[in-house]
Amino acid sequence: MRDYTFTVESGGERLDKILPVFLPELTRSAVQKIIDDGGVSVGGMIQNKKYKCKAGDVIVITVPDAKPLEAQAQDIPLEIVYEDADLLVVNKPKDMVVHPASGNPDGTLVNALLYHCGDSLSGINGVIRPGIVHRIDKDTSGLLIVAKNDMAHLSLAEQIKEHSFSRAYEAVVYGNVKEDSLTVNQPIGRSPKDRKKMAVTLKNSKPAVTHIEVIKRYRGFTHIRCILETGRTHQIRVHCAHIGHPVAGDAVYGPKKVITELHGQCLHAKHIGFTHPRTGEWLEFESDLPAYFTSFLSKLQEE
Numbered sequence: 459m460r461d462y463t464f465t466v467e468s469g470g471e472r473l474d475k476i477l478p479v480f481l482p483e484l485t486r487s488a489v490q491k492i493i494d495d496g497g498v499s500v501g502g503m504i505q506n507k508k509y510k511c512k513a514g515d516v517i518v519i520t521v522p523d524a525k526p527l528e529a530q531a532q533d534i535p536l537e538i539v540y541e542d543a544d545l546l547v548v549n550k551p552k553d554m555v556v557h558p559a560s561g562n563p564d565g566t567l568v569n570a571l572l573y574h575c576g577d578s579l580s581g582i583n584g585v586i587r588p589g590i591v592h593r594i595d596k597d598t599s600g601l602l603i604v605a606k607n608d609m610a611h612l613s614l615a616e617q618i619k620e621h622s623f624s625r626a627y628e629a630v631v632y633g634n635v636k637e638d639s640l641t642v643n644q645p646i647g648r649s650p651k652d653r654k655k656m657a658v659t660l661k662n663s664k665p666a667v668t669h670i671e672v673i674k675r676y677r678g679f680t681h682i683r684c685i686l687e688t689g690r691t692h693q694i695r696v697h698c699a700h701i702g703h704p705v706a707g708d709a710v711y712g713p714k715k716v717i718t719e720l721h722g723q724c725l726h727a728k729h730i731g732f733t734h735p736r737t738g739e740w741l742e743f744e745s746d747l748p749a750y751f752t753s754f755l756s757k758l759q760e761e
Contacts, residue, residue: 597722
């Protein structure tokens with residue numbers, strides 16, 4: 459078990475909401491379970507998840523030792539762009555799920571990492587697993603960073619929280635984006651109309667900022683570059699749909715008539731940059747656009 463101590467600067471927030479701010483690698487559900495199990499004290503007193511924090515409160519959270527992951531290691535080929543003792547950068551293909559879940563119990567990136575990494579696994583969040591610091595959707599291709607130990611995981615998660623972690627995507631969107639560059643600064647949360655979707659909403663949402671640059675315009679489509687300032691679920695897809703330019707091939711946020719040849723959204727995580735947790739060196743990596751993306755661009759060029 460590991461104890462973490464934090465001091466609240468400004469009050470008013472629920473205990474189960476403020477702890478993921480201090481420990482962003484813990485999900486809110488994980489925090490709630492730790493609280494329910496009596497693993498969180500405020501000023502030396504065990505509190506429940508609804509406790510309203512006050513300025514100056516000293517919170518101690520005891521994160522339990524990691525438990526074995528139920529997922530099995532599988533010998534699945536991985537395109538590893540960079541690797542050392544603390545982390546690795548993977549170029550994830552389209553149609554690969556990151557985490558095992560209902561409907562996708564195996565064949566995921568985690569299954570592949572369990573085989574590749576062996577015993578070099580992060581134990582953050584109370585479960586032994588490769589330290590997936592950030593995620594990309596099943597049908598989004600591109601670069602993803604994985605932490606091999608808790609030190610690297612905590613450092614990288616903090617960089618994401620402080621917006622010093624650089625991520626840039628390329629996408630093809632519907633329509634003619636008139637501005638050469640623009641910023642979408644709209645909060646994202648669960649859709650009030652469909653709980654399976656995210657949406658721009660003021661209710662139970664978090665700030666989300668996407669910077670968009672036009673690379674090239676085609677008839678009926680625009681090739682863009684998206685730089686993430688924040689990293690919310692489906693952020694680029696939601697923000698592009700919000701401004702009237704959904705990502706081509708997106709069956710969730712795009713038009714009902716989907717471009718089936720893309721087999722999902724035309725969205726690629728092309729660039730990643732971060733400070734190495736151990737050396738302090740700034741590292742940057744680029745990924746070539748995959749075949750499905752370049753083939754679609756060639757078709758648009760011909761038209």
